[in-house]
Amino acid sequence: MTKNIQGYAILENLLNGNKDFVNGELSILNHQVDTLKQLKNQQHPNAMIFTCSDSRISPEIIFNCGLGELFTIKTAGLAIDNNVIETIEYGIEKLKIELLILLGHDNCGAIETAKKYYPQKGHFDSLVNGIYTVMTSATISTDDLAKTYTKSLENTLISKSDIIKAAIKDKNLLLIKAHLHHDTGIVEILE
Secondary structure, eight states, rough: OOHHHHHHHHHHHHHHHHHHHTTTTOOOOOOOOOOOOOOOTTOOOOOEEEOOOOOOOOOOHTTTOOOTEEEEEEGGGGGOOHHHHHHHHHHHHSSSOEEEEEEEETOOOOHHHHHHHHTSSSSSSHHHHHHHHSSTTTTHHHHHHHHHHHHHHHHHHHOOOOHHHHHTTTTSOEEEEEOOOOTTOOOOEEO
């Protein structure tokens, strides 16, 4: 099987954009209403980013992208439900996006909540239940737990969606797991 060459090229561009962000060299030109007018009847994003709703996480800025370049999905703690799955499927089938980045981050409030209440139920269950599946104790560091959880999301998506599973298997979708470090701004690719 061949690699998803286009997906890797897009990933390289995004990581270069992240370097620009880290170095304070943002060069985004398409943040004006003129760009929005040009996109009013169509969209052709290069990548999908599934990330946390945290206000500190703005993929367009972190990856030095502008309007129309990213198809962004956000939920608190990267909680996965049918809406998230169908949004990703839409990106694959209708928008023909070839790169999906699952982007976790440092100091995640949903991860902190999961640690606080583990293994109890009844406290933000739709946010913490997925996180609980990778927890063995509440003593793991928040950032290590965030990385472990982000890595687990690939299997969750594949098990819940034949469309996502087939796109990955057929090399039509490159799925990357990543973590944003707040102290540096660097997006780390997780293995």
